[in-house]
Amino acid sequence: VAGFATGAGRPLQGRGGSPGFRFALYFIVSIAIMILDQRFDWLERAHYVMQAATYPIERAVSSPVAAWRWTQKSFATRDSLEAENQRLRNQLRELEVRSMRYDALAQENAALIGLRNSLPPVARRWLAAEIVNIELDSLRQRVLIDRGSSNGVVAGQAVLDDRGVVGQTMHVGPWSAEVILITDPEHALPVQIERTGLRTIAVGAGDSTSLALPYLPANADVHVGDVLVTSGLGGVFPPGYPVAKVTEVHKDAVQPLAHVRAAPFAHLDTDSEVMLIWFRHDTPAAPLKEKRGELISGNREIQPLSVVSKARAARRSPPESPKPVRKAPQAAGARPAAQHKPASPEPSKKPAQAPT
Amino acid sequence: MSSSNPRIAMLKTVVGALVLTLLPLPSWLEIIRPGFLALTVLYWSIAAPRAGGITLGFICGLLLDAFEGPVLGEHALALALLAYLGVREHQRIRSKPIFQQSLIVFAALVIYEFVLFAIDGWSGHALTTPLRWVPTFTGALIWPAAAAILARSYHAQT
Numbered sequence: 387v388a389g390f391a392t393g394a395g396r397p398l399q400g401r402g403g404s405p406g407f408r409f410a411l412y413f414i415v416s417i418a419i420m421i422l423d424q425r426f427d428w429l430e431r432a433h434y435v436m437q438a439a440t441y442p443i444e445r446a447v448s449s450p451v452a453a454w455r456w457t458q459k460s461f462a463t464r465d466s467l468e469a470e471n472q473r474l475r476n477q478l479r480e481l482e483v484r485s486m487r488y489d490a491l492a493q494e495n496a497a498l499i500g501l502r503n504s505l506p507p508v509a510r511r512w513l514a515a516e517i518v519n520i521e522l523d524s525l526r527q528r529v530l531i532d533r534g535s536s537n538g539v540v541a542g543q544a545v546l547d548d549r550g551v552v553g554q555t556m557h558v559g560p561w562s563a564e565v566i567l568i569t570d571p572e573h574a575l576p577v578q579i580e581r582t583g584l585r586t587i588a589v590g591a592g593d594s595t596s597l598a599l600p601y602l603p604a605n606a607d608v609h610v611g612d613v614l615v616t617s618g619l620g621g622v623f624p625p626g627y628p629v630a631k632v633t634e635v636h637k638d639a640v641q642p643l644a645h646v647r648a649a650p651f652a653h654l655d656t657d658s659e660v661m662l663i664w665f666r667h668d669t670p671a672a673p674l675k676e677k678r679g680e681l682i683s684g685n686r687e688i689q690p691l692s693v694v695s696k697a698r699a700a701r702r703s704p705p706e707s708p709k710p711v712r713k714a715p716q717a718a719g720a721r722p723a724a725q726h727k728p729a730s731p732e733p734s735k736k737p738a739q740a741p742t
Numbered sequence: 743m744s745s746s747n748p749r750i751a752m753l754k755t756v757v758g759a760l761v762l763t764l765l766p767l768p769s770w771l772e773i774i775r776p777g778f779l780a781l782t783v784l785y786w787s788i789a790a791p792r793a794g795g796i797t798l799g800f801i802c803g804l805l806l807d808a809f810e811g812p813v814l815g816e817h818a819l820a821l822a823l824l825a826y827l828g829v830r831e832h833q834r835i836r837s838k839p840i841f842q843q844s845l846i847v848f849a850a851l852v853i854y855e856f857v858l859f860a861i862d863g864w865s866g867h868a869l870t871t872p873l874r875w876v877p878t879f880t881g882a883l884i885w886p887a888a889a890a891i892l893a894r895s896y897h898a899q900t
Contacts, residue, residue, distance in 0.1 A: 405796060409826035412800045416822065419815030424865055429814060436808040444809075447764045520764050523810040524772040525874055572867060592871060655769075 437534070437559020444530060444562070448519040455658075511664040513537060515545075517657060518562065527570035527590060529553075531660060534561040539662060542622055546661045550628040550651030551575070551616060555662075567654050568629070569594050577629050578617035582607050585617050588629060588648065594655040597630050599646040604637050606644055614648055624665040748786075748793040751896045755782050756802055764809060773873055776881035778888075779806055780854055783821050784847060785892045787828030788835050799825025811858075812867035820857040824850055840886045848882035 423429045515531040522528045533539050535558050545552040545565050553567040568575050569590040575597075577588045584606060588597045602608060612632040618625025630648035637644050759778035767775060783802050786794040803818030811817055827850050828835070835846055855878050862869050 405791070405826055405829045408796045409822060412796055412822040413819060416800070416803070416815040416819035419818065420813050420861065420865070423814040432814065440808045443760070444764065447761050448766065451766055519766045521766050521772060522764075524769075524775065525869055525871060526810075528810075571869070 433557045434535075434559055437557055437562055437564070441534075441559060441562045444518055444520045451519040513539075513662045515563075515660050515662055517660060519658075522564065525592075526572070527553075527567040527592070527594060527654070528556070529565050529567065531555075531563050531565055531662075532561065533662060534559045534563050536560050537662075538664075539563050544623045544627075544663050544665070546627065546663060547652045547657050547659070548661075549653065550630070551623060552652045552654060552657065552660050554622050565660075567594070568650060568652075569597060569654055575623070575629065576617045576619040577614040578625075579608060579632075580613040580615050581609075582612075584608070585619070588614060591647070595649055596633070597648045597650055599632075599648060600643065602644045602646050604639075604641060604644045608632060608635055608644065608646055610635055624663070748790045748896060752786050752790075752794050752798060755786075755892055755895050756798075756805075758782075760805065760809075763806070774876055774880045776877045776884055777851070777854070780821060780824055780851060781847075781881055781885065781888045782892065783825050784828050784850060785889055787825040788832045789893070789896065791829040791832045794825070795829050796822050796825045799823075813861060813865045816858060816861045816865075819861070820854050823857055824854045827853065840889070843889070844882045844885045847885045848878060851878040851881045854878075 419429075423432075513533060515533040518530040518532055520530055522530060531545070539555055539558050541555055541558050541563075543555045545554055551568055553565045553570070553573065555563045556566045557564045566573050567590065568588065569592065571590050571592045573590045575588045576585065577599075578585050584602075586599055586601050586606075588599055591598045597614075599608075599614075610632055614629045614632065616623040616625055616627045616629055628651050630650045632646060632648045634647040635644060636646075756779070759782040762778040763775075779802050783794075783799045786798055787796070799821040800818050803821035804815075806817040806821070807814050831846075835843060838846065852875075855875060859869075859874065
C-alpha cells in the first residue's frame with residue numbers, strides 16, 4: 387500500500403482549526419484575490435513583483451537547454467560558420483539595396499503627393515529579445531522574453547521576428563515580459579488583405595501554425611495565397627507589417643461567413659530571438675490614442691478637431707463622437723482581444739466617409 | 743520523528759514538481775504532461791495531512807499562479823480544494839490498493855481541472871479544447887510511480 391508515511395495518522399484537530407474551516411478560509415481568500423485581479427488595477431503591481439520573483443527560477447529551469455544550444459554553437463565547424471557568414475553577407479547586401487530603393491521610393495512618393503507627414507509610421511527603436519525556453523502554459527500560446535521594463539518595455543507592445551508579426555507583450559516585469567502570440571485563441575489582430583485593402587480581424591486558432599479570419603462574409607474577395615498585413619487599427623502594431631498568408635478558403639452557400647485560415651509568416655514555434663519595436667505615434671496615419679476620454683491624435687496640424695473642447699466636439703459630430711471607454715483596453719487587465727476597440731473614432735477623422 | 747522533517751521533504755518535492763512543470767518539452771509531450779504540482783499536493787495531503795494539508799495546497803497554487811493562468815488565485819483555489827479532498831479522505835484513500843487509489847486520484851484531478859475550467863470561463867478566458875483534460879488521465883496513470891517516488895523522498899529524511 388504505496389508506502390505512505392507511518393505515524394502521521396494522528397487526529398487532525400490541532401492549531402488552525404479543522405480542515406473544513408481552513409479550506410473555507412482559503413476559498414474566501416482566493417475568491418477575493420481573483421475578484422481583485424479581475425476588477426481592479428492594483429494587482430498589476432503584484433504581477434510586476436511576481437514577474438521579477440519568478441524570473442530567476444524560469445532562467446534556471448531553461449538553463450540546461452540554453453547550455454546545450456551554446457555547446458552546439460561553440461562546436462560548430464569552421465565550414466558551417468563560413469557558409470553562414472557568406473549567406474548573411476548576401477542577405478545584408480540584398481536588404482541594403484532594397485532599403486535604398488525603399489528610401490528613394492518613399493521620397494518620390496512624398497514629393498508626388500506632397501504629404502510628407504502622411505507617410506506610414508516606421509519603427510523608431512528596435513530591441514532584440516531572447517525567448518526564454520520555458521513552458522508557461524501548454525494550451526495557451528504564450529512565451530517569455532528576457533526584456534522587461536528596465537529596457538523600456540511596456541505592456542501592449544508589438545513583437546516581431548524577421549518574417550512577420552509574432553505577438554504583443556502582456557505582463558511586464560522588470561527583466562522579463564510575457565508575450566501573447568498572435569495564434570493564442572484570446573488574441574485578435576486587426577489585419578488588411580494586401581491585394582484588396584479589405585480590413586478584418588485575425589484571431590488565433592490555438593496552435594502555432596494557423597490563424598482564423600472568422601468575420602469575413604461569404605462574398606468577400608479573398609483567395610488562397612493572399613497576404614495579410616497589419617492594418618494599424620488598434621494602436622499596438624504599426625500598419626503594413628506582414629502577418630500571414632491565406633491557406634484555406636471555404637465558401638458555403640448556406641453560411642453567411644466564409645471559413646478562412648491563414649498561416650503566420652513568423653516562425654512562432656522555432657524562434658529563439660524576436661524584435662521589440664517602438665513606433666512613432668506622431669503621424670496622422672498612426673491610430674488615435676485615448677487619454678482621459680479625449681482623443682489625442684498624432685499630428686495636431688492635420689487634426690483640427692483635437693484642439694476643440696470636448697463639448698464642442700460632441701456638438702459638431704454627435705453620432706460619430708467616440709464614447710469614452712471606461713478604461714483603456716490594455717489597462718483593463720491585459721485583454722488583447724479587445725484591442726480593435728479604438729477603431730471606432732476613425733470616421734470622425736475622415737469626413738469624406740460620412741454616410742450621405 | 744520531528745515535525746520539521748516532512749516539511750523539508752515537501753519543499754524539495756514541490757520545487758522538483760515546479761521544475762518539471764516549467765521544463766520545455768516537445769509539443770506532443772507537453773499535451774500529456776500531468777500536473778506534477780497537483781499530484782505532489784495530493785500526495786502530501788494524504789501522507790502527512792497535519793504537516794502540509796490545505797495551506798500547502800494554497801501556497802503551491804499561488805506559486806503556480808505566478809507562472810501561468812489568466813487570473814491570480816485560480817490555481818490557489820483549485821489546489822486548496824484538492825488538498826482539502828485529500829486531507830478529508832486521507833485514511834480511506836491510504837487503505838486502498840494502489841490501483842483503486844489511481845481511480846480516486848483520477849476523480850480528484852477531474853474535480854481540480856473542472857474548477858480551473860470554470861474559473862477560466864467565468865473570468866472570460868475560456869479554453870474549451872478537449873486537450874485540457876488529457877493531464878487528468880496521465881496524472882492518474884503515473885500516480886503509482888509518483889507516490890512511490892514521493893514516499894522515497896520522505897523516508898530518505900528519516
